[in-house]
Amino acid sequence: MNNNWWQELLRFFLHKLDINRVIHMLIIFIVLVVLIPDSFKQALGSHNPEFLPAYAIYYLAVFCLSFFLSAVTSFTTRSVGVFFVNLALGLKIKSLSATEKECLSAFLQNGKHIVYTRNHNPVIELLVHKKILQKTYDLNCTSDMEGYTLSSKYNFHVIKHLQGTFRI
Numbered sequence: 001m002n003n004n005w006w007q008e009l010l011r012f013f014l015h016k017l018d019i020n021r022v023i024h025m026l027i028i029f030i031v032l033v034v035l036i037p038d039s040f041k042q043a044l045g046s047h048n049p050e051f052l053p054a055y056a057i058y059y060l061a062v063f064c065l066s067f068f069l070s071a072v073t074s075f076t077t078r079s080v081g082v083f084f085v086n087l088a089l090g091l092k093i094k095s096l097s098a099t100e101k102e103c104l105s106a107f108l109q110n111g112k113h114i115v116y117t118r119n120h121n122p123v124i125e126l127l128v129h130k131k132i133l134q135k136t137y138d139l140n141c142t143s144d145m146e147g148y149t150l151s152s153k154y155n156f157h158v159i160k161h162l163q164g165t166f167r168i
Helices: 004-013 020-035 040-047 055-094 098-110 122-129 155-161
Strands: 115-117 133-136 145-150
Touching: 020 055, 040 055, 055 155, 098 122, 098 145, 098 155, 122 133, 122 145
Parallel strands: none
Antiparallel strands: 115 145, 133 145
C-alpha cells in the first residue's frame, strides 16, 4: 500500500511549522484543556467511538483548535510586525531634511541603478550613515568619484514618499 497521500497531507498542513509555533500550540492546548468546561468534554466524550481511548475526540478537537488558533495568532503577530517595520521605514524617509529629499529625488530621476558622485559629499554620506544609500565599490569609479545605490530595504518607501517631487 502506498502512503504518499498521507505524507503529502501532513506536509501540506505542517510545511511552515517551526519550533516556536509548536511551543505556541502546546501553550494554547494546555490553556484550552484547563479553561474548557467539563460539560463540553462530556458532550464530546459521549460521541467517542468505542475503539478509541476515552475522550480521544475531545483531545483531538482541542488539538485542532489550538493548531488553528496558533496559525491565526502567528499570522496576526507577523502582520503587525511587518506593519510596524514599514511604518518605521516610512517615518524615517518622511523625517529626512529637505536637502536629503532633494538628493534622493535627483538620485531617482537619474534612472540608473548606480549613481556616481564626487567624494565626500556630506548629504550623501549622511544618507549612507542612515543606511538609505549603500556605497558600491565599482571599478568604473575614478579617484574623485564614488558609486552609490539605493538600499533595497528603503527603495519602496523612497519612491512612495518622494513621488510628488519627481516623475518616473
